[in-house]
Amino acid sequence: MKYDFKTIEPKWQKKWEDAGVFRAEDESKKPKFYALVEFPYPSGAGMHVGHIKAYSGLDVVSHKRRMQGYNVLFPMGFDSFGLPAENYAIKTNTHPHVITTKNVDHFKDQMKKIGFGFDWSREISTSLPDYYKWTQWIFLKMFEHGLVFRAKTLVNYCPHCKVVLSNEDSQGGKCDVCHSDVIQLPKDVWYLKITAYADKLLEGLDEVDYPDSIKQQQITWIGRSTGAFVDFTLDGTDEKLEIYTTRCDTLYGVTFMVMAPEHPTLDKYKDKIKNWAEVEAYRAECAKKTEFERTQLVKDKTGVKLDGLCAVNPVNGKKIPIFIADYVMMGYGTGAIMAVPAHDQRDYEFAKKFGVDIIQVIEGGDIEKEAYTGDGRMINSDFLNQYDNKKDSIAAMLEYLGEKGIGKKGVQYKMKDWAFNRQRYWGEPIPLVHCPKCGTVGVPYEELPLVLPEVENFEPGTDGQSPLARIDSFVNCKCPKCGGDAKRETDTMPQWAGSSWYFLRFIDPHNDRAFADPDKLKYWMPVDWYNGGMEHVTRHLLYSRFWHRFLYDIGEVNTKEPYAKRSYQGLILGPDGNKMSKSAGNVIDPLDIVEKYGADTLRTYVLFMGDYTAAAPWNDDSVKGCRRFLERVAGLTDIMTAKTEDGKIESLLHKTIKKVGDDIEAMKYNTAIAALMTLINEFGKAGSITKFDVETFIKLLSPFAPHLTEEMWESLGNKTMLAKTPWPEYDEAKTVDSTVEIGVQFNGKSRGTVVIPADADKDAAVAAVKESGKFTAQLDGKTIVKEIYVPGRILNLIVK
RNA sequence: GCCGGAGUGGCGAAAUUGGCAGACGCCCGGGACUUAAAAUCCCGUGGGACCCAAAUCCCGUACCGGUUCGAGCCCGGUUUCCGGCACCA
Numbered sequence: 001m002k003y004d005f006k007t008i009e010p011k012w013q014k015k016w017e018d019a020g021v022f023r024a025e026d027e028s029k030k031p032k033f034y035a036l037v038e039f040p041y042p043s044g045a046g047m048h049v050g051h052i053k054a055y056s057g058l059d060v061v062s063h064k065r066r067m068q069g070y071n072v073l074f075p076m077g078f079d080s081f082g083l084p085a086e087n088y089a090i091k092t093n094t095h096p097h098v099i100t101t102k103n104v105d106h107f108k109d110q111m112k113k114i115g116f117g118f119d120w121s122r123e124i125s126t127s128l129p130d131y132y133k134w135t136q137w138i139f140l141k142m143f144e145h146g147l148v149f150r151a152k153t154l155v156n157y158c159p160h161c162k163v164v165l166s167n168e169d170s171q172g173g174k175c176d177v178c179h180s181d182v183i184q185l186p187k188d189v190w191y192l193k194i195t196a197y198a199d200k201l202l203e204g205l206d207e208v209d210y211p212d213s214i215k216q217q218q219i220t221w222i223g224r225s226t227g228a229f230v231d232f233t234l235d236g237t238d239e240k241l242e243i244y245t246t247r248c249d250t251l252y253g254v255t256f257m258v259m260a261p262e263h264p265t266l267d268k269y270k271d272k273i274k275n276w277a278e279v280e281a282y283r284a285e286c287a288k289k290t291e292f293e294r295t296q297l298v299k300d301k302t303g304v305k306l307d308g309l310c311a312v313n314p315v316n317g318k319k320i321p322i323f324i325a326d327y328v329m330m331g332y333g334t335g336a337i338m339a340v341p342a343h344d345q346r347d348y349e350f351a352k353k354f355g356v357d358i359i360q361v362i363e364g365g366d367i368e369k370e371a372y373t374g375d376g377r378m379i380n381s382d383f384l385n386q387y388d389n390k391k392d393s394i395a396a397m398l399e400y401l402g403e404k405g406i407g408k409k410g411v412q413y414k415m416k417d418w419a420f421n422r423q424r425y426w427g428e429p430i431p432l433v434h435c436p437k438c439g440t441v442g443v444p445y446e447e448l449p450l451v452l453p454e455v456e457n458f459e460p461g462t463d464g465q466s467p468l469a470r471i472d473s474f475v476n477c478k479c480p481k482c483g484g485d486a487k488r489e490t491d492t493m494p495q496w497a498g499s500s501w502y503f504l505r506f507i508d509p510h511n512d513r514a515f516a517d518p519d520k521l522k523y524w525m526p527v528d529w530y531n532g533g534m535e536h537v538t539r540h541l542l543y544s545r546f547w548h549r550f551l552y553d554i555g556e557v558n559t560k561e562p563y564a565k566r567s568y569q570g571l572i573l574g575p576d577g578n579k580m581s582k583s584a585g586n587v588i589d590p591l592d593i594v595e596k597y598g599a600d601t602l603r604t605y606v607l608f609m610g611d612y613t614a615a616a617p618w619n620d621d622s623v624k625g626c627r628r629f630l631e632r633v634a635g636l637t638d639i640m641t642a643k644t645e646d647g648k649i650e651s652l653l654h655k656t657i658k659k660v661g662d663d664i665e666a667m668k669y670n671t672a673i674a675a676l677m678t679l680i681n682e683f684g685k686a687g688s689i690t691k692f693d694v695e696t697f698i699k700l701l702s703p704f705a706p707h708l709t710e711e712m713w714e715s716l717g718n719k720t721m722l723a724k725t726p727w728p729e730y731d732e733a734k735t736v737d738s739t740v741e742i743g744v745q746f747n748g749k750s751r752g753t754v755v756i757p758a759d760a761d762k763d764a765a766v767a768a769v770k771e772s773g774k775f776t777a778q779l780d781g782k783t784i785v786k787e788i789y790v791p792g793r794i795l796n797l798i799v800k
Numbered sequence: 801g802c803c804g805g806a807g808u809g810g811c812g813a814a815a816u817u818g819g820c821a822g823a824c825g826c827c828c829g830g831g832a833c834u835u836a837a838a839a840u841c842c843c844g845u846g847g848g849a850c851c852c853a854a855a856u857c858c859c860g861u862a863c864c865g866g867u868u869c870g871a872g873c874c875c876g877g878u879u880u881c882c883g884g885c886a887c888c889a
Contacts, residue, residue, distance in 0.1 A: 171885090213804050213883080220803065220885055227889080245889060258889090301887080327887040337889045345801095346887050414888055534883070608825070610812055614805095615882080622812065625825050631840085659816095671814065674824035681824090743820035748870045750820050777856085788869050794819045796869055 001715055003634035005598030009707045013115055021723045022066075022074065022117040026520055030071035034524050035062045036503055036563070038532035038540070039077045039124075041495075042103035043084055047110045048580070049572045049618065050533070052590050053606040057569055057667060058531045059116050060607065063703035064664050066117075067727035073524060074117055075506035077124035078104050081132075082495045083161060083177050086426035089458045096426040096458065100127055110591055114599045115706055117723075122509045126498030131505060132428040133449030134515035135497050138547060140431055140442045141554060147193040148420070150440070154262070154330065155419060157185040162460040164189060166419040166494065168539040184287070187464070190430065190491065191417040194546050198222050198413045200560075201545055209565040214537050221538045223414025228398055230407035232257060232338065233312045234269065235319055241265060241311060244333030244412055248401065249393040250340040251315045252381035253361035255351065257322045258303065258337050260330040261286045274308040279324060286326045301327055301350045313338075314406040315383075325350065333412055345371045418543070420494060423466040425458045427492030435479035435486040444480050452492075466490045499540055500547040503527050503562060515556075522558050530563040541566070567667060571615040572606065580618075588618050600705035601627045607669035607704060629673075630708055632680055633701060637712060641688040649686050651737055652679060653696055657730035660700045669704075676701055691716065696728050744769055745796040746778040754795075762789040769795060 016022060035058045040051055062074040080100045089096040104125060111118065124131050142148050156165040158175035165175060170182040194201075202222055205215050227246035234241055241257070259266065261283045270276045282304045303325030310319050327346055328337050341351035342360040348371035351358050358367060361380045365372025378393050383400070401407030421430060431443035431450045443450050453474045455467050468474055468490040479486035501515070507524045508516035532540075541563075548562040573579060574586025581587065593602045605626040610616040656679045663672035679697060683689050695716060702709040702722050713722040740758045742765065744751055752775065756768045766787055769775055778799065786798035 216804055217884055223885085223888070225888075243889080247889080325887095327889095329888070332888045339889085344889070346889075349887090412888075414885090538884080608812090614813095616812060619812065619826070621826050628840090629825085670812090671824080674814075677824055741820085745820080745870070748868090753820065786869065788819090790819055794870085796819080798869055 001634045001637045001712060003631050003708065005600065005707065008711045009113070009115065009594075009599050012707045012710045013112055015710075015721070016115075016117070016723065017112075017120075019721065020121075021721060022072075022119050023121055024073035024075075024119050025071050026523070028071040030069060032073065032524060032528075033062070033065045033070040034073045034503075034527045034529075035065075036075070036506075036527045036530045038536060039079050039499070039502060040107060041082055041084070042078045042080055042100060042107045044088060044099070044103055045582075046103075046106055047590050049588050049590050049593075049606065050569075050580075052114060052602060053572055053612075054531060054533065054569050055111075055114075055116050056603045056606050057567075057612060057669065058529060059603075060664055060669060060703040061529065062117055063706065063723070064661070064727060066723065067699070067702075067725060069726070073122075073506065074119060075122045075124075076111065076116070076118035076120070077122075077502060077506065078107065078126065079495075079499050079502070080104060080125045080127040081427045081493075081498055083163075083424065083426070086424060086458055089426070095454075097127070100125075113591065113594055114602065117706070122506050124502060124505050124509050126428075126502065127426070129449040129451050130510075130512065132498065134505065135428050135493065135501070136431045136443075136448050136450055137445065137515065138501060138551065139428075139493070139497070140445065140448075141556075142192060142550060143432070143442050145550070145554065147196065147550065149191050149193065149417075150188060151191060152186060152188050154184045155187045155189050156182045157187065158182055162464060163422045163424055164419055166496075167416045168418075168496075168542075169494070171538075189419050190421040190489075192420045192546075194418045194543075195413055195415060197546050197549055198224060198415055200549050201542065204545060204549065204561050208561050208563060210563075211567065214534075214541070214566060214568070217537050218542060221415060221542065223412075225412050225414075227410055227412065228401060228407050229334070229410040230314065230338065230401060232314060234265075234322075235310045235312050236272075237269070239265065239268070241336055242334045243336050243338045244410060245338055247340065247343060247394070248397045248407065249378060250343045250361055251313070251338070251397065252378070252383060253340040253342045253359045254313050254318075254320060254338045255341060255357040255359055256320050256339045256347075257311050258325050258328045258339050258347075258350070259322060260328045260335040261324045261326055262330045263324070263335045265336075266324065269309055272308050273306050275304070275306070278304050279306070282324060289326070301325060301346070301353055303327075303350065303354065305354065314404070315400075316381075321356065323350070323354065331416065332414065341371065342367050343371055343373055345373065347371070415542075418546075420497075421489075421491035422494050423460050423464055424492055425452075425455060425460075425467040427494065428452070428497055429468065430489045430491055430493060432489040433477060433479055433486045434489065435482060435484060437484055438479055438481040438486075440489075441479055441481050441486070447480075466492060468492070496539060496543050500544045501551070503530075503544070504548075504551075504557065518558075525557060526559045526562055526564045529565045529567065531567045531569065534568045537568070568613060570611065570613050572609070573615055573617040575618045575620065577617045593623060597623060597627045598630075598707075600630055600708050604630065604673060604704050608673045610670055612667045612669055629677055629680070630705055632684075633697070633705070634708060634712065636680070636683065636689070636694050636697065637715065639683070639687070639689060640691055640694050642690070649682060649689060649693060651734055652682055653693060654730040654734040657696065657700065657728050658732075658735055661727070661730075664703065673704060698722065699725065699728050740792050742792065743794040744775065745794060746775070746799055748796060748798075751775060751778055758792060760791070762787060762795075765789050765795045766797070769797070 037055050037058050062072050066072045085096040085099050088099055126132060156170040158165055158180060160178045160180040161175060164187055165182060169176040173182050175182055202224060205218060225246050227244055228248040229242055229244055231240040231242055273279060303323045306322045309322055311322050313320055339347040341347040341358040343362055360367050361378060362376040363379050364374050364376040398409055429450045429452055433441045433443060435441050453471050455471060458467055460467060461469060475487050475490060477486055477488050504516050508520045511517055544562060549560060551557045552560050574584060576586050578584055578586060590602060605623045608626055656675050659675045660672045698709045698712050710722045738758055739755050741753045741755045744754050754768050754772050756765055782799040784797050785800050788796040
């Protein structure tokens with residue numbers, strides 16, 4: 001058969017669509033399989049080869065499962081709200097909706113040309129009102145359940161994008177969108193209380209099948225620690241200064257306290273603090289520092305000792321000095337610490353610099369050189385005389401603190417609440433109303449969706465206001481509660497909102513009475529397999545697990561966790577081995593490859609490149625190699641005969657069925673394709689092969705190269721589409737050879753091979769080696785003192 | 801610094817988890833076909849020792865050491881690279 005991919009590919013894409021082969025059935029007796037890939041943000045640049053790799057992986061699994069009789073849901077949609085479209089809109093003065101629609105069409109066209117088996121009848125787009133109606137609905141439910149709150153706090157603010165960013169969006173002190181330095185600004189912010197779900201998000205990890213690296217990243221990000229809150233007193237006042245510590249067993253070693261420069265309690269006692277001017281100067285200095293300076297240049301500790309104010313250690317009544325220093329953060333714990341220089345390296349460095357006492361209270365290490373942060377017996381206090389020596393000292397101290405009423409057990413998380421508003425246009429309007437009488441009131445559910453109004457100017461206001469604030473008809477409204485004059489919230493939701501629940505909407509995308517029908521949810525959830533990029537593992541994965549768990553808690557969904565299994569794909573690097581980027585000029589356009597070699601080649605190549613989870617550079621020559629492979633496949637029909645072959649091909653065929661099936665499930669696509677290449681090489685050597693051989697081969701290859709294989713399948717006279725044909729089964733007995741070639745070793749060194757019956761015992765194997773005549777050099781004049789035989793693998797003879 | 805992962809030919813990589821290291825593909829070399837080139841097909845291809853070949857032997861999975869009949873895989877140490885977190889009390 002001639003391999004004319006330019007005709008074949010569009011032909012089958014149309015046939016699949018017309019026949020609805022990839023459409024999932026809602027009412028089905030078949031076992032379900034919900035495969036999910038991260039829906040893209042429809043950027044103007046179109047699809048990236050990275051998308052192709054991410055989608056091809058589960059497309060292959062979906063094809064196979066479909067052939068195995070599963071009812072497969074493999075949907076696709078678009079995460080279409082977001083900054084790039086808005087920035088482009090500002091530049092070109094085009095409505096983001098227009099741009100987005102254009103980009104979505106472009107993406108869809110590209111995806112169809114690659115032949116992905118998506119169920120397009122379920123397409124969604126997060127920026128359409130019938131979708132974001134439900135994003136707003138879920139938000140209102142959270143508001144109702146007290147998970148939405150407003151607070152004036154120091155926030156991460158990007159001066160370039162003019163928006164407040166969540167912690168997750170400003171990792172490393174850089175804006176996730178434009179990479180400029182993020183600054184800290186006091187602002188009114190809407191928060192989603194994700195911290196209330198910290199423990200549930202941690203526990204949920206136990207019941208899902210995620211790679212350890214992903215679980216570990218989530219655990220690190222949540223950053224749970226257990227410790228104690230302890231009250232210190234400000235000397236000469238009734239003021240309790242609460243601190244958080246994970247090492248309350250070191251309380252006797254406290255020689256000073258440190259407060260974050262922004263700590264509000266300071267202002268209460270500015271009359272007592274004689275060097276207040278110095279404090280204010282230090283505060284100003286810290287506020288100027290960028291995140292980078294505060295976290296990266298950590299070698300040198302700075303701080304100011306408060307003059308006129310000191311604290312009292314509650315366990316021994318000692319008076320200790322108080323410092324303010326920026327190594328203590330306002331955003332973690334209580335913003336104040338007890339400093340134990342003998343047992344904390346940061347406190348140690350600070351104490352050395354400022355000449356504070358260092359008192360060792362835990363045995364171990366050498367505190368002349370550095371802090372000892374390990375565990376150990378308590379020393380230099382009579383604490384343990386009062387308490388059971390056998391008891392863990394932290395537990396003993398906690399008990400003591402409780403009895404005295406000066407402290408209690410506590411838990412802290414590094415994860416912060418989710419800053420949920422953006423002063424931007426192209427996002428879901430936050431459905432809240434500010435009423436002077438009733439306070440903040442939710443928009444009534446029946447008024448959803450709260451539609452994003454048309455504006456003429458998308459530029460954010462210079463005062464940090466959303467463009468929506470300039471539209472009086474939107475802003476001015478009646479309070480849903482009292483009917484009086486009120487004003488709408490004008491901020492919009494962040495990029496991550498729409499993607500936090502999209503997998504639920506795919507289940508029932510056109511429902512206008514609920515985000516999805518409960519029975520359908522019950523049938524399809526959870527997502528059986530979710531694949532995506534490693535870059536979404538802390539943000540999107542955590543956010544969507546949080547939303548889903550909330551919906552579970554209020555009885556809207558039936559599973560605690562949204563994704564039963566998560567996997568990830570490795571990056572495709574440019575041909576030069578660097579990350580692909582426009583500026584480096586090493587970007588590969590997938591559609592160029594489709595044009596030149598065909599979609600089947602592209603799909604096969606991205607999966608054959610190497611380990612699916614590892615980063616690998618693009619190589620044009622290797623693409624040609626995959627193309628050559630498919631050419632040879634197309635030629636298979638020419639060497640086909642009616643004759644039945646000897647057992648050799650049959651055995652290899654069954655082994656290959658097993659291997660390809662197993663490898664696809666393990667995402668070892670590269671070795672699955674390699675096995676098919678080996679098989680076709682053997683076909684070539686055999687000279688003649690049967691129709692059955694070819695048909696089996698075609699079925700195995702079809703998930704990777706669906707167009708070519710459908711065409712061949714049809715040309716072989718089959719009336720049913722290949723995509724609807726059962727996946728081949730293998731006969732275990734036929735995967736086992738009657739004879740095997742085993743390695744022969746002498747004293748552990750390989751010296752050759754010998755062919756023996758597969759069921760040969762040790763004596764038979766040794767006899768075969770002796771009789772082969774190949775090992776006389778090793779055997780003559782020697783005695784065998786030991787024989788190690790691993791059937792089917794190796795015979796190791798120890799000779800003297 | 802802490803957590804996770806990796807280091808195998810000229811290149812991308814395999815190795816059924818302790819059993820013949822380098823499957824499969826690329827590159828490269830040789831040959832066939834062709835007026836020629838491209839395409840295609842066949843053969844070879846980790847390094848080294850002997851003039852060629854066969855045969856044989858030696859070396860070889862980042863480095864040093866260990867366990868074992870046997871180590872790419874297990875253990876101890878070193879080192880480099882990638883990803884994540886990072887003054888988190």
